[in-house]
Amino acid sequence: MRMPLIAGNWKMYKTVPETVEFINELKKLLAGGTGGVEVVLCPPHTSLGAAAQALAGSDINLAAQNMYWEEQGAFTGEISPPMLREIGCKYVILGHSERRQYFGETDETVNKKVKAAFKHGLIPIVCVGETLEQRESGVTEKVIDTQVRGALAGLDRTQTASLVMAYEPVWAIGTGRTASDDDAQKVNGLIRGLLAEVAGREAAEKVRIQYGGSVKPENTAGLMGKPDIDGALVGGASLKPDSFAGIIKAAR
Numbered sequence: 001m002r003m004p005l006i007a008g009n010w011k012m013y014k015t016v017p018e019t020v021e022f023i024n025e026l027k028k029l030l031a032g033g034t035g036g037v038e039v040v041l042c043p044p045h046t047s048l049g050a051a052a053q054a055l056a057g058s059d060i061n062l063a064a065q066n067m068y069w070e071e072q073g074a075f076t077g078e079i080s081p082p083m084l085r086e087i088g089c090k091y092v093i094l095g096h097s098e099r100r101q102y103f104g105e106t107d108e109t110v111n112k113k114v115k116a117a118f119k120h121g122l123i124p125i126v127c128v129g130e131t132l133e134q135r136e137s138g139v140t141e142k143v144i145d146t147q148v149r150g151a152l153a154g155l156d157r158t159q160t161a162s163l164v165m166a167y168e169p170v171w172a173i174g175t176g177r178t179a180s181d182d183d184a185q186k187v188n189g190l191i192r193g194l195l196a197e198v199a200g201r202e203a204a205e206k207v208r209i210q211y212g213g214s215v216k217p218e219n220t221a222g223l224m225g226k227p228d229i230d231g232a233l234v235g236g237a238s239l240k241p242d243s244f245a246g247i248i249k250a251a252r
């Protein structure tokens with residue numbers, strides 16, 4: 001059985017005091033435990049240290065939203081995998097559509113980052129997803145195929161089995177327009193099939209594949225009821241402790 005994984009991607013929101021306040025509130029809301037659901041918070045880099053301290057002793061894990069692939073060097077403005085490990089991250093989101101769209105990330109750079117994550121003991125949450133234009137022109141499957149194979153090129157089976165995938169259709173991000181449960185399942189199932197092709201069925205069955213795009217407490221249970229949807233990567237609804245806790249509870 002795959003343990004559901006609910007991750008809150010805060011994007012470029014929350015100062016340090018806001019981060020600490022959120023975590024203290026969330027811990028109260030989840031005082032009875034996370035109920036067999038793995039919970040991950042992905043604050044901006046500036047809040048990671050404070051988040052790690054506030055989360056100490058809880059079973060909530062920490063993720064970064066991005067990183068560079070080199071260990072150190074003259075790369076102004078970048079953060080390395082060992083720096084994320086040192087500050088307490090277990091996961092790192094890689095290849096988010098906003099990184100691809102606004103910061104020039106490609107399947108090649110995502111692949112370098114995925115390999116660097118594994119080298120330094122971080123678990124990548126690899127994001128893939130089509131734009132509205134691509135969906136409407138009928139190339140969703142092709143886009144997902146290219147992104148999945150590109151991101152995972154050169155990984156061994158053990159690495160592939162341990163990563164997390166997130167299907168985030170770009171047209172559903174921040175728009176209030178969620179993919180239907182069936183549409184999300186269709187692409188998540190496609191992703192699992194691709195994982196089986198590149199790493200074998202046994203590895204593919206271990207991978208948690210999240211859905212992301214306007215996830216809210218009200219639509220979580222329907223999505224989670226689908227066989228290949230193993231969690232959610234939540235943006236807007238992860239910014240308030242009560243709605244994020246509502247999603248975690250609905251995923252149980």
Ligand SMILES: O=C(CO)COP(=O)(O)O
Pocket residue numbers: 009096168172173174175176212213214215233234235236237
């Ligand atoms: O991009 C997302 C999570 O990474 C989804 O964002 P929203 O939940 O705000 O649509």
